[in-house]
Amino acid sequence: DVVMTQSPLSLPVTLGQPASISCRSSQSLVHSDGDTYLNWFQQRPGQSPRRLIYKASNRDSGVPDRFSGSGSGTDFTLKISRVEAEDVGVYYCMQGTHWPVTFGQGTKVEIK
Amino acid sequence: EVQLVESGGGLVQPGRSLRLSCTASGFTFGDYAMSWFRQAPGKGLEWVGFIRSKTYAGTTEYAASVKGRFTISRDDSKSIAYLQMNSLKTEDTAVYYCSRGLRFPDYWGQGTLVTVSS
Numbered sequence: 001d002v003v004m005t006q007s008p009l010s011l012p013v014t015l016g017q018p019a020s021i022s023c024r025s026s027q028s029l030v031h032s033d034g035d036t037y038l039n040w041f042q043q044r045p046g047q048s049p050r051r052l053i054y055k056a057s058n059r060d061s062g063v064p065d066r067f068s069g070s071g072s073g074t075d076f077t078l079k080i081s082r083v084e085a086e087d088v089g090v091y092y093c094m095q096g097t098h099w100p101v102t103f104g105q106g107t108k109v110e111i112k
Numbered sequence: 113e114v115q116l117v118e119s120g121g122g123l124v125q126p127g128r129s130l131r132l133s134c135t136a137s138g139f140t141f142g143d144y145a146m147s148w149f150r151q152a153p154g155k156g157l158e159w160v161g162f163i164r165s166k167t168y169a170g171t172t173e174y175a176a177s178v179k180g181r182f183t184i185s186r187d188d189s190k191s192i193a194y195l196q197m198n199s200l201k202t203e204d205t206a207v208y209y210c211s212r213g214l215r216f217p218d219y220w221g222q223g224t225l226v227t228v229s230s
Contacts, residue, residue, distance in 0.1 A: 037215040041157075048209055048223050049149075049157065054216040092157055096215030100175050101147075101159040 002027050002095055006104035012112045019080040021107045023093035028073050029056075030097070037096035040069055040078045043106075044089040052091075053078065085111060114138040114219045116210050121224030124200055132195040132224060134210030141191035142166060145214045148184060148195050150206035151223075158206075162214050163193060178204075200228045 003026040013019045029036045040053040051060050053069035056076060066081040080087055088111060093104040120132040134146065147162040161174040163184045172184050183196040193210055205228045211217035 031215075035215075039216050043157075048220045050220070051216070051218050054218070060218070094157070096217075099173055101215075103157045103159070106156045 001100055002029075002098045002102050004093055004095055004102050004104040006091075006093060006107050009105060009107055011107055011109045013080075013083045013109060014112050015085065016082050019083050019087075019109060021078045021091055021093075021109075023071075023076045023078070023104050025074045025076075025095055027098065029076075029095050030073065036072060038069075038071070038076050039094045039096065040067075041092045041094060042087075042089050043092065044086075047089075049092065080109075083109070083111070114212065116212065116219055116221035118208060118210055118221045118224040121208065121226045123227045123229065125230050126200060126202055126228055128200055129196070129198045130200065130226060132197070132208055132210075132226070134193040134195070134221060136191045136193070136212070139212070141186075142188035144212050146184075146186065146193040147211045147214060147217050148193075149209045149211060149217075149220075150204075150226075151209070152203075152206045155206075160195070160208070164214070197226070200226075202228050204228050 005024045007022045029038050036056045038056045041049040043049045052063050057069045068079050070077050090106040090108050092106050115137045117135045124130050145164045148160040161184050163172045181199045185194045207223040209223045211220040
C-alpha cells in the first residue's frame with residue numbers, strides 16, 4: 001500500500017499568518033493516464049470531510065482562494081495564505097492513484 | 113444540489129450484520145462510482161471500498177480489513193448505494209461515510225455511526 005506521510009501533525013497558527021502542510025507518498029502518484037490523484041480534505045470539528053483540492057492543484061468551487069495545492073510525483077503541499085478562524089480543523093491528503101486509496105494521518109490546525 | 117445521506121447505523125453485537133444505505137440526489141446517480149469510507153472515534157479516515165458505475169460493470173473493490181465481510185451494491189433506480197456489513201468486529205466501530213467518485217471523491221455525506229459492542 002502507498003504510505004502517505006503528513007507533516008506537521010499539529011500546526012498552531014496565528015490568525016492572518018500563512019500555514020503550510022506537507023504530504024509525501026511512498027510511491028509516485030502519477031497515474032498511467034497522466035493525472036496525479038492527490039487530494040486535500042478539510043474536516044472541521046463535528047463535520048464530514050470537505051474536498052478542497054483535487055489532482056494536486058485544482059481548487060474546488062467555493063473554496064477560498066487563500067487555499068492552494070502544489071507538488072508532483074511524491075511531494076505535495078497545501079498552503080493557506082492567511083489563516084482565518086474558520087480554517088480550524090484537521091486536514092488530510094489522500095491518494096487515489098493506486099489501490100487501495102490511502103490517507104495521510106491528518107494535520108490538526110489550531111489558532112494560537 | 114448534490115446530497116448524500118447515509119442511514120442504517122446503530123449499535124450491533126460482534127458477529128452480527130448491518131446494512132447501511134447512502135441515498136443520493138441532485139445528480140445522475142447511475143453515471144458515478146460510489147465510495148465508502150470510515151473514521152473510528154478520534155482517528156483518521158480509512159477507505160472501505162467502492163462500486164463502479166454500470167458503464168464499468170459495477171465492479172467493486174475493498175480494503176483488506178473488510179474484504180470477505182463487507183459487500184457494496186447499488187440500486188440505480190432508487191439512487192441508493194448499500195454497504196452490507198457481516199461478521200462485524202469491535203474494530204469496525206466508526207462513522208461511515210459515502211462519497212461520490214473513486215480517485216478524487218468530491219461530495220460526502222454526513223456519516224452514520226456504527227457501534228459494535230456486546
